[in-house]
Amino acid sequence: MKFADFVSKDAVVAQLQAVTKEEVISELTDALLKAGDIKAEDRDDIIRAIMKREELGSTGIGRGIAVPHTKHPSVDKLVGTVGVSAAGVEFSSLDGEPVQLLFLLVSPPDRPGDHLRALENISRQLRDETFCRFLKQSKSTGDIMQLLEEADANHFGS
């Protein structure tokens, strides 16, 4: 699976304003809403579900990266977005570091394989330090999309 298969271009947020975990999850969910990937009536429930998942263990996987996610019956395909926080957000990550790079994923309950393939792609690509550093330094959605496209075209290591 490639970034282009699940990252909603119009929902990418280059300069996240939020400073807490709940705020940043709301900001990214709102970006999916504005892009038309989720419906207004599902917004609050999706945020609640993502926060509930975080209670089971932070999705901050280290190296300044977090993958907040949930299953939700309102989506019929995996939808996701990317956000960059220059200041970093406290996320109770595995390594204790604040997160600067967030991939928020909402997947249909009956498609766990797609969720796993998205996680695989994110983890594999972000192991490349150059790609990871450039993404964190992105200042515009154009920068982010270009980096994701280059990663999809295998321009970075792995």
Next chain:
Amino acid sequence: MTQSITRLVTVGIPEGLHLRPAGELVSAVERFRAQVAVSKNGQVADARSVMSLLALGAQHGELLELRAEGDEADQAVDFIAALLSPGPNGPPSGAGDLPMPLDHNDSRKAAR
């Protein structure tokens, strides 16, 4: 005594090796005096890294090779195998209470 163990395990987690079990695997490995690598089709992941494990994209039913070295390699492999292929009572909850892996998962190739 330093041990070197290799074992094949089929992923029994219905949703595959996703973030939560990967995190549990990393926490478990840290409790044992052993270095553990998990590989799928030749792609090798360090069992101490969630990102490395997720990058395997190991789906339900896929075959993983566990390779462990160290004083507690045997216990580490037992624990990880049980975590990857949970029995009817669910995944293991503590290192002191090790469910034995099922026979069909116990295809150990080399020991000691």
